[in-house]
Amino acid sequence: MERMVRVKGGEIWTDDSGEFGGDGLPLVLLHPGVADSRVWDGILPRLAQGRRVIRYDARGYGRSPAPTASFSLVDDLSAVLDHFGIARAVLAGSSMGGTTAIGLALGDPARVAGLALLVPGITGNPDFLMAEFTAEVGRLAQAGDMDGIVALVKRTSAAAGAGGDDLEAEALVRAVIPAWFAVHPHQVPDPPAFDRLGELDVPCVLALGERDDPEVVRCNEEMAARIPGCRLVRLRGSDHFPTLRDPDAVVDIIREAYAAAR
16 A cells, blocks of 8 residues: 655655564565665565565655655654554665665664665765765766766666666666755765674675675675674676566565564
8 A cells, every 4th residue: 555654854655565464574675776666666576475565765766755854764764664553674675775774773673673685885884985976976967967877877886787778777767866966955864884783683684786886895795794694695697776687586585584584
C-alpha cells in the first residue's frame, strides 16, 4: 500500500507490502543517491515473499516532495519506522541507503536486527571525499549541462553498462539529479560513523561491485574489515547499480542477512 508519511517538517512517499503474519521481522529497503526507490522494482516481488517489505523515497527523490526544512536521513528513517509501528527491522541499504542504515544501527541499535549493505556509503571517512566528482557535478550544473552529469555518473558509477545503451541506469540517474540540488540546502549530515564501525553488533553482509569507482571499492573493503563478523561479497560484474547488474545475487544477499537477523 502506498501512502504519504509525515516526517518532521515534511512528508515522505512510502510503499508497504502489508502485514505479515507470525513473528517475522519487517524488511526496509533504502535506495541509493543515484536512484530513487524504483531501483528495487525488479527484485521487490521476490523479497516480499513471506515477509513484510517497506520501501520509501528519501525527501526530494521519486514521489517524495522536496524538503523545505532541515532534516537528517537517519531521523527520517526512524520516523518511517515509528509511523508503521516497527520496533525492530532488517535494513537493506544501497549506497546512500547503506549510510542511513549504518547510522541507525549505531545511533539506535535496538531497532536494527540485521544489515544488508550494497555498495554502501559512510559518514566520517576522511579518505572518502570524492571531491573531484562533487566539484565536477557542480561545474556541470552551473553550466546547465544535465547530459554531462549523467555521462559523468555513467563513467564513474555505471561502468558495467559501458558499451551498451544502459537505458535503465541512465533513466534512474536523470530522474534524481534535481533531488541532489533540492536536498543540499536542507540536509543535515548524520554523525560520523567510519571510526565507529567496530561498535556494530548485528549480523551484516556487505556487497561491493568490482566495476564500481575504485575509491568506493577501497572504502567498502575497509568498511567490511572494520565491521565485526561482516561477510564481504564481491560482485564481479557489478558497479554502483547492483540491483540492475546482478539482481539474483542481491536477492540472495538480502535473504542471507534476513535469515541471520536477531
